[in-house]
Structures are given as structure tokens and as C-alpha cells.
Amino acid sequence: MCPTVAMEKENEEALQTQYQKGVKRLYEKGIDKIPDKYILPVQERPNTTQAEPSEVCRENIKLPIVDFAELQGSNRPQVLKSLADACKQYGFFQLVNHGIPSDVISGMIDAAKRFFELPYEERSKYMSTDMKALVRYGTSFNQNKDNVFCWRDFLKLTCYPISDVLPHWPSSPTDFGKLVATYATETKYLFVMVMEVILESLLGSNKTGEDDEIMKDFQDGSQLMVVNFFPPCPEPDLTLGMPPHSDYGFLTLLLQDEVEGLQIQYKEKWFTVEPIPNAFVVNIGDHLEIFSNGKYKSVLHRVKVNSEKSRISVATLHSLPFRCMVRPWSKLIDEANPRRYKDTNFATFLNYISSQEPKKKEFLESRKSI
Ligand SMILES: O=C(O)CCC(=O)C(=O)O
Numbered sequence: 156m157c158p159t160v161a162m163e164k165e166n167e168e169a170l171q172t173q174y175q176k177g178v179k180r181l182y183e184k185g186i187d188k189i190p191d192k193y194i195l196p197v198q199e200r201p202n203t204t205q206a207e208p209s210e211v212c213r214e215n216i217k218l219p220i221v222d223f224a225e226l227q228g229s230n231r232p233q234v235l236k237s238l239a240d241a242c243k244q245y246g247f248f249q250l251v252n253h254g255i256p257s258d259v260i261s262g263m264i265d266a267a268k269r270f271f272e273l274p275y276e277e278r279s280k281y282m283s284t285d286m287k288a289l290v291r292y293g294t295s296f297n298q299n300k301d302n303v304f305c306w307r308d309f310l311k312l313t314c315y316p317i318s319d320v321l322p323h324w325p326s327s328p329t330d331f332g333k334l335v336a337t338y339a340t341e342t343k344y345l346f347v348m349v350m351e352v353i354l355e356s357l358l359g360s361n362k363t364g365e366d367d368e369i370m371k372d373f374q375d376g377s378q379l380m381v382v383n384f385f386p387p388c389p390e391p392d393l394t395l396g397m398p399p400h401s402d403y404g405f406l407t408l409l410l411q412d413e414v415e416g417l418q419i420q421y422k423e424k425w426f427t428v429e430p431i432p433n434a435f436v437v438n439i440g441d442h443l444e445i446f447s448n449g450k451y452k453s454v455l456h457r458v459k460v461n462s463e464k465s466r467i468s469v470a471t472l473h474s475l476p477f478r479c480m481v482r483p484w485s486k487l488i489d490e491a492n493p494r495r496y497k498d499t500n501f502a503t504f505l506n507y508i509s510s511q512e513p514k515k516k517e518f519l520e521s522r523k524s525i
């Protein structure tokens with residue numbers, strides 16, 4: 156190899172190693188342009204007007220707001236109806252009055268902020284390419300596969316059973332485990348309560364004792380927390396914090412700080428979801444779309460970044476235990492409503508994401524049986 160080519164190759168390798176270390180580090184270098192590695196093709200950029208369905212939309216969307224406290228009162232039928240409409244039309248709703256104390260929520264955001272403020276050497280102790288690792292620090296969407304990197308660093312934590320996983324979580328900041336475990340336990344409990352309501356809304360009637368089995372599976376289900384950090388980006392129109400994707404589980408309970416960035420696809424356009432203090436953005440995942448036999452939709456969403464402020468979001472993805480099969484609920488299947496999805500499980504999903512660049516709703520598409 157001639158010396159110039161060898162040097163270029165070495166430089167290229169050094170750059171690729173840099174990118175693996177994440178965007179917070181890159182931002183801290185004080186760059187005013189983003190490296191080519193992060194620049195999306197024109198038609199995939201956030202403000203492009205060239206391609207459907209990425210038409211520009213500068214409006215915010217007013218997602219339906221579900222008041223959890225109202226569900227316990229005489230308004231229950233109306234609230235159930237608006238929840239069912241939200242799940243069918245948008246695949247998303249905002250949940251307020253959910254009962255999780257505001258100090259638990261602010262404690263979670265604060266712990267996440269302080270974790271990402273740690274020196275790179277401390278954060279990177281948790282880097283792993285093993286998708287099954289209980290704790291995984293990383294960058295981009297799937298850094299082993301992505302051609303173009305996205306502007307995000309993350310920490311993924313397996314959260315259930317909490318007493319088994321807690322000893323593996325980061326020990327710094329010192330109160331991280333305590334604050335995050337409290338939040339994880341509260342969101343697990345909330346997920347189970349919301350699923351109970353969702354089952355009722357799917358059946359359109361009060362649930363029967365037979366449903367207790369599935370409720371036990373939800374209680375014992377998998378829970379993965381994804382703590383996302385999006386530093387300011389000098390050229391936010393050229394890249395994304397997260398590319399269009401759907402979430403794999405039953406429900407994601409998403410907490411965003413006060414900085415907007417989440418966009419959802421609705422009628423072929425992208426709309427920004429306004430952050431509401433202390434509310435959860437709840438979205439339907441692929442598993443619930445399958446379980447509901449397509450009645451409720453797992454909707455594409457993405458994250459825009461901005462040049463001014465960093466942003467933190469915490470997504471907790473809940474599903475059945477890893478060993479369980481996910482399939483359309485038998486109560487929703489009859490001659491008039493044949494099953495529309497194949498059975499799937501967590502192993503099938505992991506194989507899928509390990510084998511290709513996991514974008515859009517290709518996984519769900521691959522599970523459709525008609
Ligand atoms: O940051 C957000 O608002 C969304 C994060 C998200 O979609 C995810 O972690 O799956």
C-alpha cells in the first residue's frame with residue numbers, strides 16, 4: 156500500500172473510532188460543522204420538502220390527553236373512548252394525573268443529567284456491543300450497523316426484576332441507582348394499570364377474570380429503560396437525534412424534559428409533540444399492534460435536534476416476559492376478524508435488529524400474515 160493511502164486509511168479508522176465515542180464528546184470539542192458521518196441524504200433530513208412522507212410541518216400536534224384520575228370517576232366511559240380513539244388514530248397520547256409523584260420524575264431527569272455530565276471515561280465503562288447486556292452505553296441508533304450516525308448518546312438499562320439488575324447499574328453518581336430504581340418501579344406499576352385499561356378499551360366491555368393470566372404476564376414482563384441524551388447540534392437541519400422508528404414493546408412511557416424534539420408521523424406528515432411538565436407521552440409499540448390484531452397502531456416517530464439546548468428523554472419500554480410469545484389476542488379474533496399477524500417473541504426481534512439496519516416499521520411488516 157502506498158504511504159498516502161495507508162495514512163488516509165489510518166485517519167479514517169481514527170475518525171470511525173471517534174464517532175463510536177458519541178456526540179457529547181464531539182460537541183464538547185466546539186465544532187461548528189457536523190462531520191459527514193452525521194449528514195443524512197437530502198430526502199431524509201428533518202425539513203426536507205423533497206420526499207413523501209417527510210413533508211415539512213412546523214405545527215405542533217395536540218395529542219389527546221388522558222386524565223388517569225378521571226378514569227376512576229363517573230367520566231370513565233368517555234375517557235375510555237378517547238383513549239381508544241387516540242390508540243387507533245395516533246398511536247400516542249399524553250397521560251396526566253397518573254399518580255407518579257413529581258419528585259420521582261424530577262429525580263429521574265436529574266440523575267440522567269448528572270450521569271451524562273460524568274467524564275467520558277466513567278460513562279464509557281458501560282459500553283457494550285452485546286444487545287443483551289443488562290447495562291449498555293452507546294451512541295447513534297444502532298452503532299454497529301448505521302451508515303449515517305444520529306445525534307444521540309444513550310444508556311440502556313434492563314429494569315426487571317429490579318433487585319437482580321440493580322447491582323449491575325452505574326454506581327456513579329452515587330444516588331443514581333436509588334433514584335432510577337424508584338422511577339423504574341413506579342413506571343412498571345403505571346404500565347400495568349394502563350394495560351388493564353387498554354384491555355378493557357380493546358374489548359369494549361368490563362374485563363372478565365380470564366384476563367388475569369395476561370395481567371400476571373404484564374406484571375412479570377420485560378422492562379427496558381432508554382435514557383437518551385441529545386447535545387446541541389451545530390447543524391440540526393442536516394441530521395436527526397433518532398431516525399424514524401417504532402418501539403418494539405407493548406407500551407412506551409416516555410418522559411421528555413422541557414426541550415421539544417419528539418415528532419410523530421400523522422397523515423404522512425411530521426408533527427412535534429409539545430412537552431407537558433410531569434406528563435408521560437404514551438405510545439403503542441409493535442407488540443401491542445400485534446396483540447390488538449392491528450386495531451391499535453404502533454406509529455413511526457423520530458427526534459429532531461436543535462442548536463441551542465441539550466435535551467434528555469427517558470423511554471421505558473414494557474412488554475411480556477422475554478420467554479413469552481406475542482400473538483393477536485384470541486378474544487379479538489373470529490371469522491369476521493381473522494388474525495393478521497404471525498407469532499413473535501423477543502428472540503425473533505433481537506435476530507432482526509442484529510441482522511440489519513433497523514429502521515421504519517420493517518420488523519412489524521415482516522410479522523404480518525396477510
Ligand atoms: O426522545 C424522544 O422524545 C423519543 C425517544 C424514543 O423514541 C425512544 O427512545 O425510543
Ligand SMILES: [Fe+2]
Nearest residue numbers: 400401402456
Ligand atoms: Fe421510540
